[in-house]
Amino acid sequence: MTKSLFPGFDGLMTLSRREGVDIRPTLLRVLTDLYVQTRVHSDDEQRQFVELATRLIDQVDDATRAAVKARLAVYPTTPVPILQKLGLVAAQEGRRVPLAREIPTSPPTHAPARTPTEAEQRLASNMAMQPKDAAEIHDMFFRAGTSERALILHNLAQTPLKAAPRIPTVRAKRAIQILEMAAIAGDIENFTFELGDSLILPSRVAAQIVDDAGGEALAVAARALEMPSPVFQRILLFFKPEIGTSVNDVYRLSRLYDRLGEHSALVMLAAWRGSTLAVTRAKYQTALHDGERQRARAGASQTRPGVQPGTSPTVRRGTGGSSDR
8 A cells, every 4th residue: 555655665764864854744644644544454554554654653743743643543443553652542452542641742933034135125126027027937947957947946036026925824824725635635626726826826827837747836836835844745745646656856846845945936926927917918919919900901991082083073053053162
């Protein structure tokens, strides 16, 4: 069960220890979610889950352990060794009750927001991104390769171009929950709709982000929502199986995500929005130009009729037989 979904499990663990990208909490949550989705498991599936989960339980933080404990405490066929590992007492065979004592969770720590310098604030207020620049950044990013995209995002951190406003916290939290549920369910349509709706992007751009094979565009969108790193990793493993089954891709995108700054993500978000304006403007400019040409042709063909050669103007005569001048 587990090995078929995560053939590179051991490789991910090795990279996690060696390179410092700790994905063990994510792996434990994903393994637990997969296990509780099915009521009945074979002996081999149960053995694999016990081996992997037991190894991870001792290596994750208290918050992850508490979340996994809550899921498995109400699951009817949690293996006894896991119950014992989590401090859940097996009263009878096939039954257990959670201990009254709960694993304490440490309060989340939020890094203080960096205050922009006076020069940065002045540049941000004066250099809003033009649609043409936005379209160029958009096209350049999606045409670039993996290493080039990382360089583009790194350079955006120092760009004077104006970033998009932050997504409101309440809206972002709601979007993160919906996106994670849609990813676990493999619901591409709702995932794409929610991504576009929360980031105020047209469906065309949202679909381009979701369909992007490299995964960097999805990382940028997730960072714009300030999605927690473990949630982003779970989305990779569930929603992007072509990435989730590759040890190197999971590690690469996890490292990129942890290093990606909010400012870079919001500048790219502004480019995605502005590129749509550029496309729309170009389309309507073409339509207006064609309309002007048609009106000009119509005006040229509708000339006022003049006096034909060999004819004289009609002379209107008065009542006395004399012409009116």
